[in-house]
Every structure is written in structure tokens, then in C-alpha cells.
Amino acid sequence: MWDYTDKVMDHFLNPRNVGSVDNPDGVGEVGSLACGDALTLSFKLDASGRIADARFKTFGCASAVASSSVLTELIRGKTLDEARQVTNQDIARVLGGLPEQKMHCSVMGQEALEAAMADYYSKRKGGPSAEKKGNIVCTCFGVTDDEIRKVVRENGLSTVEQVTNYCKAGGGCGGCHGRILELITEVQGEAVQARAAAAPKRPAKLTNIQKIQLIQQTINEQIRPALRADGGDIELIDIDGNKVIVAFRGMCAQCKVSEFTMKDVVEARLREYVSEELTVEAEKNPDSSEHKS
Amino acid sequence: MSTKKTTKSKSASGSCGPECACHGPMPVLENSDIQSWPKRDPQAVIYMDNNATTRVDEQVVAEMLPYLTEQYGNPSSMHTFGGQVAHKVAEARQRVAAILGCLPEEILFTSCGTESDNTAIKGTLAVLPNKRKVVTTRVEHPAVLTTCRDLERHGYSISEIGVDRQGRLDLDELGFRIDDNTALVSVMYANNETGVVFPIDEIASIVRARGAVFHTDAVQAVGKIPLNLKNGAIDLLSLSGHKLHAPKGVGVLYVRKGTRIAPFMHGGHQESGRRGGTENVPGIIALGKACELAQQHMAEENTRVRALRDRLQAKLLASCTDCMINGDPDRRLPNTLNISFEYIEGEAILLLLNQYGICASSGSACTSGSLEPSHVLRAMGVPFTAAHGSIRFSMSRFNTEAEVDFIAKVMPKIVNRLRELSPFVKRGS
Numbered sequence: 001m002w003d004y005t006d007k008v009m010d011h012f013l014n015p016r017n018v019g020s021v022d023n024p025d026g027v028g029e030v031g032s033l034a035c036g037d038a039l040t041l042s043f044k045l046d047a048s049g050r051i052a053d054a055r056f057k058t059f060g061c062a063s064a065v066a067s068s069s070v071l072t073e074l075i076r077g078k079t080l081d082e083a084r085q086v087t088n089q090d091i092a093r094v095l096g097g098l099p100e101q102k103m104h105c106s107v108m109g110q111e112a113l114e115a116a117m118a119d120y121y122s123k124r125k126g127g128p129s130a131e132k133k134g135n136i137v138c139t140c141f142g143v144t145d146d147e148i149r150k151v152v153r154e155n156g157l158s159t160v161e162q163v164t165n166y167c168k169a170g171g172g173c174g175g176c177h178g179r180i181l182e183l184i185t186e187v188q189g190e191a192v193q194a195r196a197a198a199a200p201k202r203p204a205k206l207t208n209i210q211k212i213q214l215i216q217q218t219i220n221e222q223i224r225p226a227l228r229a230d231g232g233d234i235e236l237i238d239i240d241g242n243k244v245i246v247a248f249r250g251m252c253a254q255c256k257v258s259e260f261t262m263k264d265v266v267e268a269r270l271r272e273y274v275s276e277e278l279t280v281e282a283e284k285n286p287d288s289s290e291h292k293s
Numbered sequence: 294m295s296t297k298k299t300t301k302s303k304s305a306s307g308s309c310g311p312e313c314a315c316h317g318p319m320p321v322l323e324n325s326d327i328q329s330w331p332k333r334d335p336q337a338v339i340y341m342d343n344n345a346t347t348r349v350d351e352q353v354v355a356e357m358l359p360y361l362t363e364q365y366g367n368p369s370s371m372h373t374f375g376g377q378v379a380h381k382v383a384e385a386r387q388r389v390a391a392i393l394g395c396l397p398e399e400i401l402f403t404s405c406g407t408e409s410d411n412t413a414i415k416g417t418l419a420v421l422p423n424k425r426k427v428v429t430t431r432v433e434h435p436a437v438l439t440t441c442r443d444l445e446r447h448g449y450s451i452s453e454i455g456v457d458r459q460g461r462l463d464l465d466e467l468g469f470r471i472d473d474n475t476a477l478v479s480v481m482y483a484n485n486e487t488g489v490v491f492p493i494d495e496i497a498s499i500v501r502a503r504g505a506v507f508h509t510d511a512v513q514a515v516g517k518i519p520l521n522l523k524n525g526a527i528d529l530l531s532l533s534g535h536k537l538h539a540p541k542g543v544g545v546l547y548v549r550k551g552t553r554i555a556p557f558m559h560g561g562h563q564e565s566g567r568r569g570g571t572e573n574v575p576g577i578i579a580l581g582k583a584c585e586l587a588q589q590h591m592a593e594e595n596t597r598v599r600a601l602r603d604r605l606q607a608k609l610l611a612s613c614t615d616c617m618i619n620g621d622p623d624r625r626l627p628n629t630l631n632i633s634f635e636y637i638e639g640e641a642i643l644l645l646l647n648q649y650g651i652c653a654s655s656g657s658a659c660t661s662g663s664l665e666p667s668h669v670l671r672a673m674g675v676p677f678t679a680a681h682g683s684i685r686f687s688m689s690r691f692n693t694e695a696e697v698d699f700i701a702k703v704m705p706k707i708v709n710r711l712r713e714l715s716p717f718v719k720r721g722s
Contacts, residue, residue, distance in 0.1 A: 012644065013330045018714055033717060034677040036638065036658040040716040057716035061640035065714060172665060233446060250446045
């Protein structure tokens with residue numbers, strides 16, 4: 001059973017501001033029945049441009065209802081510029097925290113607010129549309145690269161699993177894990193580079209035996225656990241000078257994004273821990289090889 | 294919404310009087326206004342989650358208790374003090390054999406249903422090194438499904454048979470998938486989520502005719518429906534103590550005489566060398582007693598408990614709109630009701646039920662921590678809209694009509710309340 005705070009249970013059992021505002025100035029709809037949670041937020045401004053009324057309807061679990069309820073309380077009385085400052089972390093904080101796997105509920109609240117404001121501006125000035133910005137990365141849950149960048153940036157995320165907890169991306173077929181990892185690396189580029197610089201210094205000069213051992217060790221300790229988490233595996237096939245030949249096993253073998261994994265995970269880690277000069281290649285399928293002698 | 298109301302508790306009415314220890318007091322609903330929820334009373338429990346685990350029968354506790362205290366001998370010992378424990382373990386073995394309709398020497402005690410499944414699958418493959426294929430179904434319990442999928446990484450090929458919208462297997466497809474390379478076929482007796490019962494004897498015959506070993510995970514079936522292994526073609530069968538009113542931590546693998554399996558746990562000579570490790574004596578004795586009681590109550594399971602389930606089903610279908618039963622209603626365990634409420638989410642339903650002390654479970658994504666709903670409902674093609682709102686009530690002989698009626702009274706209020714919150718329900722519909 002989830003360890004919900006009293007605050008979450010209070011907002012779930014006695015949700016504030018349920019319903020929809022009559023003649024709303026902005027309406028935001030996020031999520032879907034298929035995803036397991038969805039939220040419709042509507043608001044109305046008063047003469048001074050402050051949110052006079054904000055109401056929600058939510059399909060979802062206790063934390064989704066509680067996040068929506070808190071969201072309406074947080075934005076009431078605020079101007080749109082002030083409301084824009086509300087983050088998913090604010091929602092989680094008011095609730096006294098959410099289980100890590102439920103953080104996506106707080107993100108959904110923030111996204112509904114953004115969608116409702118976008119709707120308001122598009123009606124007003126024909127400004128930015130309420131449609132999702134960016135390109136879809138996770139097709140299972142319809143999450144875009146912009147949305148992933150945002151949760152990574154605002155919550156300091158560093159793993160695919162965290163991204164899944166915060167915005168669901170990658171929680172379905174897993175086909176987008178490589179792309180999510182790219183986005184994490186992109187957003188946290190500087191931080192990751194800083195960490196890499198602080199990583200254990202690579203030995204200046206390795207004997208061949210040392211190099212092989214270090215490659216195997218890096219695969220065992222740094223690469224395999226991540227792949228196994230997704231049902232895949234990797235095997236070291238051969239080392240030819242600076243060319244490392246590996247084979248993917250399990251889920252990775254059929255994975256459409258295994259090329260990304262190869263470059264962004266395997267090669268990056270081996271360069272980080274062993275030698276900058278290494279390149280990684282997938283084992284050629286012996287049956288389809290044209291160069292077989 | 295502002296009027297706070299506290300709900301008083303009093304003893305459960307119905308056939309369970311106040312002297313009955315099977316559950317605590319039941320909260321009482323006052324009129325139909327349910328804008329605020331009762332404060333949860335930790336004493337009030339209406340337990341309808343018996344496919345998850347069951348209450349240990351008091352007679353079972355009484356039977357096992359001496360073997361936790363003064364009768365602590367090791368059944369393998371050469372002294373009378375240990376030897377009398379061995380006699381009691383032998384008696385338990387006979388009792389388990391009786392409910393399965395098999396020989397005592399075909400009973401192998403394990404630590405749980407999952408260990409039994411692992412032993413059956415890996416133990417069979419180990420003695421058939423030339424066969425590299427396992428056939429199973431998409432709706433198995435994770436104890437079988439995860440074990441099989443792990444084997445894929447070790448070079449085995451796994452064939453998972455699908456089910457139709459009612460959760461039924463296509464037996465022709467099953468037969469078609471079994472080839473000369475198939476070592477083992479593993480098909481569950483009854484599904485834990487929907488209660489759908491597969492035609493296991495028919496499947497066992499098909500598998501035997503094709504020359505493969507047949508295992509069935511019967512964790513949900515034993516004690517709920519009568520079995521007789523002597524006449525069938527089942528080679529291996531798993532059961533779990535805590536699903537039939539014995540404690541957690543004990544299970545059984547039935548191994549038909551002549552079926553070869555390699556031990557999963559190596560160690561001493563216990564269980565005829567097929568499972569090392571000192572026996573969980575109190576657990577085994579408890580399981581023996583639980584099997585004896587289950588046999589005595591078998592008729593009740595299929596009459597009174599079935600009638601309770603049917604009563605709840607009829608009442609919910611009549612009082613709640615947009616709901617549907619999951620799983621073939623004609624071939625189902627007598628105790629299981631899996632029902633989907635559209636447009637609302639399962640975890641939210643469970644938490645509101647919990648406010649009344651009602652224990653059930655859900656196939657919704659949110660309850661499991663994963664993002665996708667139950668693999669069983671997805672395999673059946675239940676639409677996501679319904680899968681997310683699925684609730685499983687699973688009963689036992691300890692449930693009463695008063696409890697069923699209480700749930701039937703509360704459920705429409707919970708459903709309506711959550712639908713008031715739901716953006717998918719249009720006003721007036």
C-alpha cells in the first residue's frame with residue numbers, strides 16, 4: 001500500500017474546487033483514459049486579472065486527485081504571471097511529499113495549468129496554441145521531448161526510471177529509453193561532464209591485459225546493470241586494438257533504439273572509464289555477414 | 294460538503310454474531326448522504342481479498358502451535374523426540390495428498406507457491422537438456438511468467454498462448470505450439486485476477502499426447518474446486534498454503550510418480566533428496582490441517598460462498614451503471630468477482646473502500662506502481678478504460694451475507710462520487 005501523507009488523504013477524501021467553471025477564460029486538458037489518469041482544469045479571471053475561480057475534474061488515483069485539488073488552491077487569487085511560477089514541486093511540497101512513483105501526478109497538475117493558460121492566450125490574442133510543443137518521444141504515453149527536458153531540468157533527474165516516475169515517459173514498451181537518456185544527457189550536459197571530470201582518473205597507459213580487464217569490469221559494473229533493468233544484457237565478444245565488439249542480448253537484441261544505447265551508453269561509459277580512443281561496434285550477425293571468409 | 298459526519302461502529306450483524314472472531318465491527322452507513330467519508334476504523338475489516346492471502350483458520354493455528362513451542366524436534370533426528378515430529382509431518386503429507394487425490398510420496402513440501410513453480414519449471418528443464426522450448430500462457434502469475442521470460446535469456450524459446458475476451462485459452466493453438474523441442478507446458482489451473490478456470494484435464498491430455506511434461510500452477514484452485522490428480526494427466530502441480538487458510542511460508546509441489554525433476558534447493562536428504570533444507574515443520578503441519586478443513590468445506594465453497602459472490606455481482610450490476618464483469622462467468626472460481634467500473638480509477642476506489650474497512654484489490658496501473666494495468670486484463674483485450682477501473686473481490690468461507698450487502702450499499706456511492714470527479718463523465722449522463 002502506498003504511504004500517502006495525511007495531507008494527500010485529506011485532499012483525496014475532501015477535494016477542494018471540484019467541477020468546471022462556467023464560461024471559463026481558460027481550459028486545460030491533459031492525460032487520457034488510456035494513460036490511467038487525466039485532468040481537466042478550468043479557470044476564470046476577475047477584473048484585475050487574478051484567478052477568481054479555478055476548478056478541476058480528475059480521473060486517477062488518490063495522488064492525482066490530491067494534486068489537482070492542491071493546484072486549484074495554489075493558483076486561486078494569483079495573476080497568470082504568478083501562477084506560471086507554480087511548479088510540480090510546489091504541489092508535492094504542499095502535499096507533504098508524494099511517493100516517487102507518483103510524482104507524475106504533480107507534474108500532470110502543472111501541465112494542466114500550462115495547457116489552461118495556453119488556451120487562455122490562444123483565445124485572447126491568437127497567441128501560442130494549446131497544442132503540445134515539441135516532438136513525441138514516448139508514443140505509449142504521448143510525452144514530448146520538451147516535456148521530458150522540463151521535468152529533468154526542474155527536478156534534477158538523472159535516470160530513465162526517474163523520468164518515468166515523473167512524467168510516465170518510458171513506462172510502456174520501453175522503446176524510447178535511448179532517446180530519454182539522450183535528453184537527460186543533453187539537459188544535464190554540464191553537470192554530467194563535471195561529474196565525469198571528477199570520476200576516477202583513467203590510468204595513463206594500460207597494458208593490453210589491463211585494458212581488457214578494465215573493459216570487462218566497466219561492462220560488468222557500469223553498463224550491464226542498466227541494461228538488465230530493462231530486460232536486456234550485453235556480452236563482450238572481442239577487442240581489436242581500440243575497437244570493442246559487443247553483442248546485445250535479451251530485450252536489447254530486438255530493441256529498435258539499440259544503436260542509441262550502443263553509442264550513448266556503452267561507448268560513452270567505456271570512453272569515460274577506460275580510454276577516449278575506444279570505439280564500440282555491434283557484433284556482425286554471422287549469417288548475414290558478407291565478408292565472411 | 295461542509296457537514297462532517299462521523300460514522301459510528303457497532304458489531305456486525307448477520308450470521309456472524311459479536312462472539313465471532315472472524316472480523317471486527319462493521320461501520321454503519323447513515324442515510325444516503327456521503328459527502329464526507331467515515332474516519333477509518335482500524336478494527337473494521339471486511340476481508341474480500343482472499344486471492345491475495347487468507348485468514349489462518351483457528352483450528353489450523355491450534356494444530357501447529359505445539360510445533361512452535363514444546364514439539365521443536367527435527368524430523369530427521371534419530372531420537373523419539375524428533376521422530377514424533379516426523380510422524381506428524383507424514384500425517385500432513387497424507388492430508389495434502391487426500392485433497393489432491395494423489396499418493397503421499399508425490400507431495401514435495403516447499404516454502405511457497407513461487408518456489409514450487411520455479412522447481413517445476415527449472416527442475417524439468419534440467420533433466421531434459423536436449424529440449425529447449427517451454428509453452429505457457431500470457432495470463433500466468435508472475436511466479437511462472439517471470440521465470441519463463443528469464444529462461445529466454447538462457448537460450449530457451451518461450452511460447453505464450455493468448456486468451457480471448459472472456460479469458461479463455463485456444464486449445465487448438467496450444468496443441469499447435471507444442472513441438473518435439475518442447476520440454477514443458479505450464480498452464481495455470483485458475484486465474485488469480487479473474488478466477489477463470491482453464492480446462493486443465495483436457496489440456497493435460499493434449500500435452501501428454503504430444504510428449505511434453507505438464508505443470509499447472511493451482512495456487513488459486515486448491516481448496517476452492519475439487520481436484521483428483523490420480524485420474525488426470527497432470528505431471529506437476531503447485532499450491533500455496535496461505536491461499537487456503539494456512540500461514541505464509543509453506544507450499545507444495547505435486548510430482549507425479551515417474552516424473553523426473555532436478556532439485557532446486559540442494560542440501561540434505563529431506564523430501565527424498567528433492568528439496569534440501571530442514572522442513573518448515575509448523576507450516577507443513579498447518580498446511581495439512583488446512584487441506585483437511587478445505588476438503589470438509591469444499592461443498593460450502595461451491596454453494597454458500599458461490600451464492601455470496603453471485604449476490605454481490607447481481608447487486609453491483611443492478612446498482613452501478615457502466616460496469617462489467619471480467620472473465621468467463623460460466624467457468625470461474627466460486628469465490629472470485631472481477632468487475633470494472635468505467636471512467637474511474639481502481640486505486641481511488643480501493644482507498645474509498647478502505648475507509649469502510651473493505652479490503653479488495655485492483656488491476657489498475659496505479660496500485661502496482663507500474664504504469665500499465667494488469668497483464669491479465671490486457672491479454673484479454675479489456676479496454677484500458679475498464680482495466681484501470683477493475684476491482685477484484687475474492688471471498689472465503691469466513692465472509693457473510695451482511696458483509697456482501699454492506700459492500701453493495703457502499704459501492705454505488707463510491708462509484709458516483711468518483712464519477713463526479715471524473716472528466717470523462719458528462720453531466721446528466
